[in-house]
Amino acid sequence: MIIPENERSTEPMKGERVLNHPDMLRANEWILSEAYEAPKKDFCVFVPCAKVKPYHLSPSHKMYDRIIFSILTPEETHIVTFGTCGITPRELDEEYPFMNYEFMLGRCNVVSVKDEFVRNESKKLARYLEKTRDCYRHRVAYCIGDFRKAMEKALTMTDVKVEIVPLQETLDASVQPNKPFKFGSLSRRPYLQDLSNALTSLKGVEPRTVGVTEQSLNDTDWYLI
Numbered sequence: 001m002i003i004p005e006n007e008r009s010t011e012p013m014k015g016e017r018v019l020n021h022p023d024m025l026r027a028n029e030w031i032l033s034e035a036y037e038a039p040k041k042d043f044c045v046f047v048p049c050a051k052v053k054p055y056h057l058s059p060s061h062k063m064y065d066r067i068i069f070s071i072l073t074p075e076e077t078h079i080v081t082f083g084t085c086g087i088t089p090r091e092l093d094e095e096y097p098f099m100n101y102e103f104m105l106g107r108c109n110v111v112s113v114k115d116e117f118v119r120n121e122s123k124k125l126a127r128y129l130e131k132t133r134d135c136y137r138h139r140v141a142y143c144i145g146d147f148r149k150a151m152e153k154a155l156t157m158t159d160v161k162v163e164i165v166p167l168q169e170t171l172d173a174s175v176q177p178n179k180p181f182k183f184g185s186l187s188r189r190p191y192l193q194d195l196s197n198a199l200t201s202l203k204g205v206e207p208r209t210v211g212v213t214e215q216s217l218n219d220t221d222w223y224l225i
Helices: 016-020 022-032 059-068 111-131 145-154 168-174 189-203
Strands: 041-048 077-083 086-089 136-142 163-165
Touching (some): 016 022, 022 111, 041 059, 059 077, 077 111, 077 145, 136 189, 145 163, 163 189, 168 189
Parallel strands (some): 041 077, 136 163
Antiparallel strands (some): 077 086
């Protein structure tokens, strides 16, 4: 248990305040400090948090998992969720406060809030990358939108390498400028294909064609968080 029940804040975990909620900050500091020991794995795959909790049971994460674990084994892979939750290793996604907040960053139109998120999340990501420098051989981040901005900014703060997908050219080819979310959903087949290609290349196995058999309607990606 990261935060004992008798030590938890009574402040509601709703709205933009979630980003700076004292318990969310405390839980993330616990993960980023020496209190949490990351496993040593060949691969770390960063994925965005989800509306449905725990994240690993959400339709979006199940979709990512179908791609990831068709190529990598669980024994060689560590899934790390990031976003509104800060940094959440998968084995902790049933912990408080990651199960208990309600806020969708993508539905927030306040530029200052989004900018603050990118600024603070990038620092957390950079700290986690430095902390786990010797834990993983390869790192892949699957993200778009503000989460991608945060990851890209984090990489300017450290020399730890992370391959970010979907590729920019794939995003550019998929853009729909008249839509509310111009890059659409991370459940799009071209995006998932980029994720698959990145993993097969790093693993050193033959590429494969992604087939999407289940579409997530309620919990697809970053903009529903």
